[in-house]
Each structure stands twice: as structure tokens, then as C-alpha cells.
Amino acid sequence: MTLLIFGMFYRRYRDKQLATTAAMFNTFAFAVLTILSSVEFSLAAGFGLFAILALFSLRSEQIDKLEISYFFGAIAIAVICSVMGTSLVFVMLVTALVLAAAYIIDHPRVLRLSDGIQITLDQIDPHALSDPELMRRDLSHRLGVEVMSYNIVGLNYVNDLAVINVFYRKS
Incomplete structure (x- = not known):
């Protein structure tokens, strides 16, 4: 956990x-x-424990996908290390695998040329839903980057706003 959270994250x-x-x-x-x-410890008690943990997530502020991955990694390491009857060598190997995977997958050199951002447009484009390719090209032109894909999060016709997650390639 120390390596994952403080050494990497x-x-x-x-x-x-x-x-x-x-x-x-x-x-x-x-x-x-x-x-x-x-x-x-019964299976029902285990499900009850997870239900309590789910309540925590419903009552707390949202964290992004990357942060939740590290958070889950910390929990996974706690679970891996706490199971009685598992050999120390096996626990160490599985923990090392978790740490190596996190290090490699989230290394700054991996996927460094792509990124994502959420934007709000002050006007809903008429082709936002009807012509995805035209919308992608329009977003690329507006943002000055190559937009690989986008996802419309919400359209507010009352205020003429569009909230869009844009995934783009850095130059």
C-alpha cells in the first residue's frame, strides 16, 4: 500500500x-x-459489509476514475494481505503483480499522447446528435487538437448548453 499510494500515486x-x-x-x-x-463469517455478513461501504460512496464527494482505481488498489492490497491461510510467498507475488500493473499502466509514458477533458459549449450545435463525424471535426477545429472521440454528457435546451467529454490526441 505504501508503494502504491505514496510511491506511485x-x-x-x-x-x-x-x-x-x-x-x-x-x-x-x-x-x-x-x-x-x-x-x-458468513457470505451474508460479507454482503452487508459491502453494502455499508456502498453507502459511504453515496454520501461522499465524487472522485475521478483514476483516483478510484488507486483507492480500489489500496483496498485490494488490504484484502490480499488479510486472508488467513494464504502463504506469504503467494501474497507477496500477488501484491507485487498489483503494484507492477499499477506502475506500468499509469506510467506517464503510457498513453501520454492522449487526454480527455469535459467542456461546456454555450450553444448546442444543430448536428450534435445527427452527424457525429461532423461534430468531431467541429470540436477538433474549435479546440485545435485532433479529437479522437467525444461523449455528450448533457444537453440543456433551456439555457442552450452542451456538456461534452472530449478525448483528444496531443500534438
């Missing part, structure tokens, strides 16, 4: 709040799961 993104939250959540989950794995 924090060094790359400098998000102190999420790094601290993920580290604490990992520690707490490890403690709870270690206790639960040493006693008789």
Missing part, C-alpha cells in the same frame, strides 16, 4: 487528501478483514 499527482484517505482506508480495511478472516 502521490509522487505523480500530489493529491495529499486522497493519498491519506486511501492509506487510512487500507489500514482500517486490513484490520477489519484480518479479524473477520480469523472467525466464522
